[in-house]
Amino acid sequence: MAKDFLRENNVAYTDYDVQSDLAKRQEMIEKSGQMGVPVIFVGDEMMVGFDKQKLASLAGIAA
Numbered sequence: 001m002a003k004d005f006l007r008e009n010n011v012a013y014t015d016y017d018v019q020s021d022l023a024k025r026q027e028m029i030e031k032s033g034q035m036g037v038p039v040i041f042v043g044d045e046m047m048v049g050f051d052k053q054k055l056a057s058l059a060g061i062a063a
Contacts (some may be wrong), residue, residue: 002038002050009061 008011018025018037032039032048040047042058056062 001051002040002055005050005052005055006059009056009059011059011061 016024018028028039029035032036035047038050045058047054
């Protein structure tokens with residue numbers, strides 16, 4: 001859902017597969033304290049899970 005939302009709004013993003021990339025998985029856990037996905041960073045702001053309104057606000061787009 002998060003990736004679909006970003007694509008639909010032409011927001012560039014980097015997608016990391018934390019299931020297969022152990023270094024990125026460890027980084028995600030250290031930064032978020034979470035094992036679940038998605039963990040989304042917009043600048044220094046972190047969001048765990050998909051919250052359309054919050055993501056739109058952080059990305060500066062209309063929801």
